[in-house]
Amino acid sequence: MSQIISFSADKAFAEILEDLIINSGYQNRSRFLRDAALFFSDVQQRGELKDMKDDEVVEGNLIIYYQHGIESKILEIRHSHELDISSYNHSCLKHSHSCVDIMQALGTASNFRKIIKQLQNTPSIDKISFVSAPMRKDGCC
Secondary structure, X not given: OOOOOXXXXXXXXXXXXXXXXXXXXXXXXXXXXXXXXXXXXXXXXXXXXXXXXXXXXXXXXXXXXXXXXXXXXXXXXXXXXXXXXXXXXXXXXXXXXEEEEEEEEEEEHHHHHHHHHHHHOOOOEEEEEEEEOOXXXXXXX
16 A cells, blocks of 8 residues: 655755656656665665675676677676576677676675676676665565
């Protein structure tokens, strides 16, 4: 069941907020504020990956954009046991002429940082992103 939560803001902030909502692609202010609050809360509680304690257990998606020729490097990571890979997807992006691999993984912050650093120093890798899963005390799984 939904609960209404409201707050007051000055006119300048309200206009900036509306621009943020529109530019972010949200059509619903409540959903934008919900997602922003959850993201902010997660960062405040756990911090960014670069700031987490080495032994902090993290779960999320490692997203790797690259050019063909480095598949063996990605295969090494998938089978290294440094991360527990529960799901893996490969796609060819025709418009941007890139491949993208998405790994849903669980591991320590230290291991994620190590693998990201290795990939950043690998030729033919265009971009690496990590999106951590939000932490919940209970839920669907």
